[in-house]
Amino acid sequence: MNHRGARSGYLFVLPAAAVLAFVTIYPLCHVFWLSLHRRLLIFDIHRFVALDNYRFLLTDDRFLRSLWNTVYFTATSVTLELAIGLGLALLLNRTFRYRGAVRAAILIPWAIPTVVSARMWEWMYNTDFGILNHLLGVKVNWLGSPFWAMNAAVFMDVWKTTPFVALLLTAGLQVIPRELYQAASIDGAGPWLVFRRITLPLLRPMILVVLLFRTIDAFRVFDAVYVLTGGGPANTTETLSVYAYKVLFQTLQFGYGSTISIVVFACVAAISVFYVRLFRRS
Amino acid sequence: MVTGSQKGIRSVLFWAGLAAAVAYCLGPFVWQFITSLKPAAELTMLPPVLPTRPVLENYQSVFAARPFLRIILNSLVVASGTTFFSLAIGSLAAFALARLPLRGRHIFLAFVLSVSMFPPIATVSPLYIVIRFLGLRDTLTALVITYTTFSLPLTIWILTNFFREVPREIYLAALLDGCTPFQIFYKIFLPLAAPGLSATAILVFIFSWNEFLFALTFTSTAASRTIPVAIALFPGVHEVPWGEIAAASVVVTVPVVVLVFVFQRRIVEGLTMGAMKG
Numbered sequence: 001m002n003h004r005g006a007r008s009g010y011l012f013v014l015p016a017a018a019v020l021a022f023v024t025i026y027p028l029c030h031v032f033w034l035s036l037h038r039r040l041l042i043f044d045i046h047r048f049v050a051l052d053n054y055r056f057l058l059t060d061d062r063f064l065r066s067l068w069n070t071v072y073f074t075a076t077s078v079t080l081e082l083a084i085g086l087g088l089a090l091l092l093n094r095t096f097r098y099r100g101a102v103r104a105a106i107l108i109p110w111a112i113p114t115v116v117s118a119r120m121w122e123w124m125y126n127t128d129f130g131i132l133n134h135l136l137g138v139k140v141n142w143l144g145s146p147f148w149a150m151n152a153a154v155f156m157d158v159w160k161t162t163p164f165v166a167l168l169l170t171a172g173l174q175v176i177p178r179e180l181y182q183a184a185s186i187d188g189a190g191p192w193l194v195f196r197r198i199t200l201p202l203l204r205p206m207i208l209v210v211l212l213f214r215t216i217d218a219f220r221v222f223d224a225v226y227v228l229t230g231g232g233p234a235n236t237t238e239t240l241s242v243y244a245y246k247v248l249f250q251t252l253q254f255g256y257g258s259t260i261s262i263v264v265f266a267c268v269a270a271i272s273v274f275y276v277r278l279f280r281r282s
Numbered sequence: 283m284v285t286g287s288q289k290g291i292r293s294v295l296f297w298a299g300l301a302a303a304v305a306y307c308l309g310p311f312v313w314q315f316i317t318s319l320k321p322a323a324e325l326t327m328l329p330p331v332l333p334t335r336p337v338l339e340n341y342q343s344v345f346a347a348r349p350f351l352r353i354i355l356n357s358l359v360v361a362s363g364t365t366f367f368s369l370a371i372g373s374l375a376a377f378a379l380a381r382l383p384l385r386g387r388h389i390f391l392a393f394v395l396s397v398s399m400f401p402p403i404a405t406v407s408p409l410y411i412v413i414r415f416l417g418l419r420d421t422l423t424a425l426v427i428t429y430t431t432f433s434l435p436l437t438i439w440i441l442t443n444f445f446r447e448v449p450r451e452i453y454l455a456a457l458l459d460g461c462t463p464f465q466i467f468y469k470i471f472l473p474l475a476a477p478g479l480s481a482t483a484i485l486v487f488i489f490s491w492n493e494f495l496f497a498l499t500f501t502s503t504a505a506s507r508t509i510p511v512a513i514a515l516f517p518g519v520h521e522v523p524w525g526e527i528a529a530a531s532v533v534v535t536v537p538v539v540v541l542v543f544v545f546q547r548r549i550v551e552g553l554t555m556g557a558m559k560g
Contacts, residue, residue, distance in 0.1 A: 008463040010378075012463075016434055017390070023427075024397050027404070028405065030408035088303055091296065101543075104543045108307055108311060112311070113491065113538075115513050119531060120314045120528075164553065265404040
């Protein structure tokens with residue numbers, strides 16, 4: 001009986017395993033293979049060049065620049081999201097009327113297609129007719145200046161993904177036992193002390209989960225930047241995924257483009273290993 | 283001790299914070315809605331913030347001049363197809379992982395989790411070559427296949443957690459009654475995990491409704507274009523048609539907004555289930 005259960009078990013998992021392998025393991029091997037080639041789709045050039053593409057990475061200023069952009073984007077957006085998300089979570093972690101409606105309203109930015117939100121923000125960032133400059137009473141060229149363009153992309157991403165952070169942190173807050181807070185208030189601890197000594201340490205596992213998901217997501221950012229700025233002005237907002245995409249599908253260099261993709265993959269893998277280690281330690 | 287007036291101040295601060303949060307989250311969408319009602323001449327004027335005379339011309343031209351209905355239909359087909367296949371394949375695997383005696387289940391779950399962290403850009407070039415080779419370029423099938431795989435990890439992860447909550451005794455009792463594993467799955471576990479199924483379905487639907495990178499790469503004509511691609515590539519003859527873009531954005535966002543308001547509890551459940559127990 002048990003034996004039959006096991007056999008159908010493998011049978012049930014098989015379709016999922018097959019599909020996952022087809023779209024992940026196989027492409028990963030293929031993309032690595034491609035990265036060892038000079039392959040231009042239009043000219044039918046296909047030549048093995050071993051590690052030449054990887055060597056070229058180190059001298060490619062545009063690649064180094066996009067690597068830095070990606071790191072900057074990830075660090076700033078994840079930090080802001082965590083800070084604002086934590087504030088929101090503390091607000092939401094109460095019982096009040098219309099809680100469901102407020103939670104739904106906060107979920108909207110998360111649910112809107114990234115492309116749509118990029119175009120919404122593009123319009124709000126408009127120098128002459130944008131609502132942002134109108135409300136702030138300034139005339140900033142948000143998407144045209146190298147300094148602001150990158151931060152404009154960060155602001156948009158923060159708006160879009162803070163809800164996700166806030167909801168997960170709220171869920172984390174709700175499993176903290178109420179007795180701890182009652183005990184602390186009997187002992188006369190102030191709100192700041194309670195936050196530092198009870199809330200933050202007990203929320204730590206959930207904060208790590210959120211950081212893991214958000215760091216990985218931010219590091220592979222594509223839609224937000226590609227639609228909002230296209231990587232411009234003068235490639236100052238180009239992230240790794242955007243650069244890889246352009247090399248792959250605009251110049252059709254499948255070899256070198258795959259090499260950049262491998263770099264993205266390696267970085268994301270390193271980030272997840274780093275976080276998993278942190279989990280194990282706590 | 284907290285006095286009455288302190289309590290009052292706190293509650294005012296609380297509601298003010300909440301109002302600020304809601305305004306921050308909804309503001310951009312509200313502005314897009316206002317923009318969509320402005321006549322062309324008022325788009326390049328600020329103030330007035332509100333249109334002096336709200337018009338529907340932007341909506342009319344979105345639907346009149348472009349294959350917009352077709353594109354919405356494409357997105358609907360792709361998102362529903364993906365949801366169906368992802369749930370069919372994923373729930374079967376999740377049931378086996380949760381209840382059947384499998385060796386290596388932890389390794390498989392770890393593999394599933396690592397797939398969910400895969401950067402799409404790392405697989406898009408080989409998949410493009412395969413799709414081209416199979417003659418599936420510019421078809422909705424290509425998108426459904428790709429999306430199904432990329433949403434499988436989330437599906438398996440959430441549903442395994444839901445199936446684990448169904449008591450083992452139910453499984454054993456059904457086994458003693460002579461049910462086959464598939465019957466147990468189909469007749470008992472699937473109905474019991476209905477809340478989990480709907481939570482997963484909504485998340486997968488929203489994911490496929492919003493996906494951009496693969497849709498941009500695999501499609502080339504309006505016949506198979508989905509909403510995000512159409513909005514990103516919105517053509518302008520001379521200048522960017524902001525009014526029409528705003529109208530189109532509102533049209534495609536409204537279904538998502540409705541989904542969120544109706545199913546917010548399920549969505550939150552699914553999101554936290556998907557993130558926890560790692």
